[in-house]
Amino acid sequence: MKKIEAIIKPFKLDDVKEALNEIGIQGMTISEVKGYGRQKGHKEIYRGAEYVVDFVPKVKVEIVSTDEMADNIIDTILKSAKTGTLGDGKIFISTVDQAIRVRTSETGTDAI
């Protein structure tokens, strides 16, 4: 099993969710996060003074899938989250040891 963590632009969340639904992904977890990379921060103006805000709001999407589905999911996110400008985000993939559904105690791919 793989965990796919994608950090994307917040306004791209709907596109990504719909594209993933179309390839049959039935669940995901999202969180509002802040961070910076090459995009750097942005400027905000308060009472005539400009402040550089380092941390830019992003959305993190987490999906755990079977090994076979992982590449398809990654492709879909790449296509649907891309704008071609700095700050489009990153995708991290890692291996998951175990998954357990709380209601039934099913394990492994049955649980995802």
Place this chain on the structure above:
Amino acid sequence: MKKNFKSFLFSLIIILSCTKALFASQNNNIDTGTTCWMLTSTALVLLMVPGLAMFYGGLVRTKNVLSTMMHSFVAMAIIGVLWAVCGYSLTFGKSILGGFIGWNSDYFLLKGIDDSIVDGVPEYVLAMFQGKFAIITPALISGALAERVYFKSYTLFITLWFLLIYCPLCHWVWASDGWLFNSGASGVIDLAGGLVIHVSAGVSALVIAIMLGKRHGYPKTPMLPNNLVMTLMGAGLLWVGWFGFNAGSTVQSGLDTARALTMTQLSAASGALTWVVIEAYIYRKATSLGFVSGILAGLVVITPAAGVVKPVGAMILGSISAIACYYALVFKTKLGYDDSLDCFGIHGVGSGLGVLLLSFFIRESWMQNAAEAANGSWTVINQFVVQLTGMLATVTLSIIGTLIIFFIVDKTLGFRIDKQSEIEGLDQSLHGEHGYGLVHSDFIK
């Protein structure tokens, strides 16, 4: 004939005694119109205190939102009690100590005004109306010391500040035997507290900000508002409350009241518009905080002037104030002192300008009355000198008084909070609470 004369005399006596009775009962009667408006104004001015708490509360960081709002709220309790105990007497009693302050033992604990009606208004209403001004003034200063003082030290500070600065100043400017009230032809013009409230609070705020030093990390770490939505709502309450503040200060329900209300509205609108135009020109963005800062700039400048200027003057004053306050804040950033929420930059600068510049926009009828009172002529410059005198007196009292109070508070309780508690946030370290449910966004500094 004789009988007729007798009956005529008799009816005359009856008529005369009736009229006398009528006059007497009128003296005891309550002017319900004025009383009604003064009751409303009293409530409106109190509404400004939670308004100010919201305005200031939204501007600080999440970890200090409650401590900042408490600075305004606690003034309602401390000054609320002090006002009845001795405040009303110290301000509106007869001059003592060479006119430095007032005293009237009838006003002590408001003992002697239970049946008192002054010009058709129960004196309780007048006392409470004035009391609300005394509450909001120290609360204004809290903008300069936000996020970095002990709560107990703040309470001592506002107590002493009220007794040593507010009471004397209010007596000088507003008591019928105050020296500024009687200076020049018709006294210093300060309708609703340009000097008594905003300049005194603003200048004291500057002194406190410099004496306390900067917040830990200022200005390198951006300290951004935690909730501008709340700040906007607070500004809305302030604007609404200001009608009671200014129009109520005419202590009538008539022409002067209508004038003061109109000028207040025009100046606030003009100030907000000007500020937004400046920002739109410089940054190509109209900010919401800029908008509400403009409202305040317009409101503070018209506070002393609303009774004497006309609509064009009100709009010009609002506009000038917004420009001056905007650049005062830019200048603050360059000088580097930490008047955290800009009490001096807006209240001190804006209202200070109003006190002085109003001299050039006074309506003709007022100047004519002043000339009659002065037995001849009374010019703009004459009035400007009176206004300047009031300004110098206010600034001097505020600086010296605040320095003395700062040292008293600092040597007894310690004013500035310890570094660890400041970093942790005052809500947690001083009040044992936090403002917003599960949101702890402050881990990102």
